[in-house]
Amino acid sequence: MSTEKATAACFCGACRYEFPISGVIATFVCSCDDCHKVSASAFAHNFILKTSDMNWLSGEDKLTRWSQKATIDSGNYMENVFCSICGTILSRQSSGFDGLSFPRVGPVEDIKLQSTVLAPQVEQYTPKRLAWFHGVEGVPKSDGMYPFGS
Template identity: 25%
Template sequence: MKITGGCHCGAVRYEVAMDELPLTYACHCLDCQTASSSAFGLHALMPEETLQISGRLTSYRYGNAGVASNHRLCAECHTRIYNTTNAAPGMVVLRAGTLDASSMIEPCAHIWVKRKQPWLQLPIDMPQWPESPTPEAFAQALARSPVTGRAARMPCN
């Protein structure tokens, strides 16, 4: 399976060197709600070397409480493509909605649910945390996820 995606205007394209769609989680924090103009952000955590980008990117840095994120977006239409964070060295957080096959993604975990929209109902058996889980708890939950039915292929730290 060839995993590809890109920005809204088509100036940035990417390919993910993985055999399957990456594990995806939903973040309900206020930053993700604002940045996505939606109820949550969909993110796929993967090793940095698996993502190959073509096209011109611009970036901005955002951080709080000692955790800094560097966001990469299309230089033309400003669609956010991915970010890196010092909380997960060597990993990228891909904006899963930019995948060409985004309709095939189903989140396997939810974080920052204390900020989720009150009208949104989450599956009861889905791993979820009020805020951000520890990397160890997140990796364990992904390995047991009812959505994936498979072991997590990547570390979360």
């Protein structure tokens, strides 16, 4: 297993973490109602990582956590982990996926990594995508939550 690591940081740089590139479990684009709102965009681009693989280098004391379940189809709680200074969402955790985190791809500092290893492998909640977005070419699509690992 490779020990090469990547780093991610919030917009202001106060919160930084590293993770093993080989620890990336999957990547996806999500167009669910929750991701529209919380990303303030057309969709969210995330990857899946064991929470234990996120090694905070700085700013862990500056993180704010907020959770809710009102907009989550499964009824599980979804926790947003964001910088208390600049508001950048760095990761999310679901009560339905113990031990896993769903970091945002945008804060990853290596743009080449964003275009290769972290490129979307799946697109989920496709019926909820905006009409002008025609989807990610060449990846499996799912009407709801993609069944990762099933």
